[in-house]
Amino acid sequence: MYLTQEVKAELFKKHGGSETNTGSTEGQIALFTYRINHLTEHLKRNHKDFNTERSLVRLVGKRRSLLDYLKKKDIEKYRELIKELNIRK
Known part of the structure; x- marks a missing residue:
């Protein structure tokens, strides 16, 4: 499994504030980014997996x-997270 409990806990600790704060917007965006990167690599190898x-x-x-919600709520956190996760807009 590519997404273990330890990886999830580390993502939420780094971006969400603590390991148990799994509902934070920043933590969710970081988790989605991790999953998106994994699926992108999978699709590079398996281009017919629709x-x-x-x-x-x-x-x-x-x-x-x-990201739109975070941008409306706190623009500074939005900019910091975009830069940290290397998400281009």
Whole structure:
């Protein structure tokens, strides 16, 4: 499994503030980014996997809506997170 408990805990600790703060916007965006990167690598090897491609598009949409929410809520955190996760807009 590519996403273990330790990886999740580390992501939320780094971006969400603590390991138990799994509902924070920053933590969710970081988790989605990690999953998007994994699925992108998978699709580079398996270009005919259309179910994974659909899942990837849905994840990108979810991340986009969370980023829009964060942008409205706190622009400084938004800019910091974009830079930290290397997400270009």
